[in-house]
Amino acid sequence: MRSIADQIEAYLIKLLKLSGGSVIEVQRSEIAQIFACAPSQINYVLTTRFGPEQGYLIESRRGGGGYLRITRVEMSDNELLEGLLDFLEETLVPFHGGERLLIRLLEEGFLTKREVLLMKAVIGQQALGNALPHPDLVRANILKAMLQTFLRDEFK
């Protein structure tokens, strides 16, 4: 069974699509009610699925008339790449984090499906094995090296 988090994610994405534009405003408590879950669950979904890595910006306001605003952020290829490289600079990459990042690049049309599969294969379990000392760090380095490929002249 799909988890509630997955369902909420799907719901919000649907809202974004329906809204035509790239921004929606929702009430945390309302969403929580729809899915019969704790309000903090919504925060969980937002942080795990709608972070900057996935290409979203979250703003919010508390108090009466408060809201959550979810914005899909469009970026140029270079901005996107450089942002991702910065991100990788400071971060370790667990497999699923890396995967989401790649999906983002696919959605942006930056990578082909074939390339994503290729890169997924690289950062996956099988390739890295368990023997390595710091798999998350190695993953970050590998992704960085691959992405930097695209910053080269010939691809601009």
Next chain:
Amino acid sequence: MRSIADQIEAYLIKLLKLSGGSVIEVQRSEIAQIFACAPSQINYVLTTRFGPEQGYLIESRRGGGGYLRITRVEMSDNELLEGLLDFLEETLVPFHGGERLLIRLLEEGFLTKREVLLMKAVIGQQALGNALPHPDLVRANILKAMLQTFLRDEFK
């Protein structure tokens, strides 16, 4: 008598057939319950019967709503690729060896130039660093994982 492992294998294969498509999602604990065995038994079956050599890809997710996803990846009859995989099976890959291999694949029209650059980046110094215990082995594994990507259905 057929071992439980064999029965589980048969069951999963049946599920795959029934599903029509080439992918199923199951819960480890559920399967374990059906066959009244330890959950880790399922992992055993997966690693011994549903590895890449047998033409399957395993993905999984932990935590609430976790699952095991088994994907059938059709083997291509392409001798070159399979030959290369065999070759990698027994060999370590120093950087320049790996590079030659990629160039050959480019010449054969298997990879685009872009893909070759991508893969070269992966097996290069920067990505793997110097800290790793067996860089040549890691390189072999990574290349293997990447090439196996191309054995999948969608690329035939």
Next chain:
DNA sequence: GGGACTAAGGTCAGTTAAGGTCAAAAGGTA
């Protein structure tokens, strides 16, 4: 303007629900 009250959203630590790993015991078979 300043409390007091109300209506939001935020945080975080802790619990629950998965799957992963590994070594060791058990079972088969040449």
Next chain:
DNA sequence: TACCTTTTGACCTTAACTGACCTTAGTCCC
């Protein structure tokens, strides 16, 4: 017996989820 395959269980990691408590913003009343 020696070796290989199965099977299990103890322990680990990761993801999902919740609830108690906190912060911020607006409203009403004096």
